[in-house]
Structures are given as C-alpha cells and as structure tokens.
C-alpha cells in the first residue's frame with residue numbers, strides 16, 4: 166500500500182488497547198526533536214498527520230495511522246511512537262514510556278520493521294542505542310539521518326559512513342539501511358518511502 170494514503174486511525178496508551186487484527190505494522194522511533202513528525206508527514210505527503218513531540222499536551226501514546234485505500238478497511242499501520250529523551254520528563258513519565266514502548270518493540274508479532282530517525286548533527290544518543298537493543302534483530306531496520314540539509318555533501322557522506330559502521334560493529338546490524346533524509350529539501354524521501362512501502366507488501 167502507498168504511504169500517501171495514511172490517515173489517523175487510533176491512539177494506544179496501554180498495551181491492552183493494541184489492535185488485534187494482526188495487520189502489518191511499521192514503527193517510527195526517535196528522540197524528541199529528531200525530526201520524526203516532519204519525516205512522517207513528508208513520507209505520507211501530508212502537512213499535519215503526525216504532530217511534533219514538542220506539541221503541548223502530547224501524551225505518551227502510540228499513534229496508529231492506517232494505510233491502504235481510504236474507502237477500504239486498513240491494510241496496515243504506521244505506528245508513531247512517542248518521542249523520548251525529554252530532559253524535563255518526570256521519572257514516572259519515563260517509566261510509563263519504557264513499559265509501553267519497550268514491550269511493544271520487544272514483543273509485537275505484527276511488527277514488520279522499524280524506522281529510526283536520528284538528527285545528522287547528533288547521530289546516536291544512548292537512548293537511541295537502548296531502542297536498538299530492544300528491537301528484535303529479525304526486524305528490518307531503516308535509519309533516517311534527518312535534517313541532512315544542515316550539512317554539506319562531504320559531511321553527509323562521513324556521517325552516513327559512521328552510522329553504518331556503528332550499526333555493523335556495535336549493534337550487529339550490518340543489514341540496516343541508512344538514508345540521508347531532509348523533510349526540508351526532500352532528499353531521501355522517495356528512497357525511504359520505497360523501502361517502507363515494500364515492507365507492507367512483503
């Protein structure tokens with residue numbers, strides 16, 4: 166199914182609310198401000214499907230976006246995970262996040278693949294590394310190096326090489342795809358969309 170058909174489906178705040186139909190899911194993961202909502206909106210060619218994790222009142226919940234012909238029942242879901250790494254988040258919020266996201270990522274049979282957004286200026290943080298540790302290694306992984314328009318071509322290439330090396334050497338993920346991505350100038354958008362759409366079809 167084509168990503169531009171994506172529309173809001175439901176919000177899941179507790180594991181018991183997860184959809185039971187077993188339709189394929191692809192999770193979007195990233196620390197707050199990594200550019201996750203901008204990436205989702207660019208991939209789905211929408212302006213305001215996903216909301217920034219800096220939006221006031223945003224809850225710690227999984228947002229489900231349905232994929233497939235709009236007149237038909239959903240064929241699959243993009244799962245927008247809450248952004249992590251807010252310095253101000255109280256311990257209680259962080260613990261709730263860990264329970265929801267940790268359990269979801271480690272044990273969700275319909276989960277087909279994951280997209281991790283990291284800011285090209287920061288690369289991996291310890292919290293991103295924790296997410297990688299939770300993801301079952303059988304799941305295909307796409308890393309988007311977001312906001313790549315902030316760097317020149319040589320710096321972009323160096324950043325991508327460093328991320329590929331860390332994925333292979335420290336996370337045993339030599340299979341992961343790493344795409345230079347900009348929601349601003351659209352670099353990498355078509356390439357990333359093609360990878361994600363193929364996961365839903367596989």
Ligand code: GDP
Pocket residue numbers: 195196197198199200201202203204216217218219248311312313314315346347348349350
């Ligand atoms: P989220 O918190 O991960 O959902 O991140 P947002 O998508 O809200 O983006 C966080 C900040 O980064 C915002 O100020 C965006 O305008 C900015 N941003 C997002 N994507 C890009 C990009 O491709 N290029 C540039 N230059 N800035 C971006």
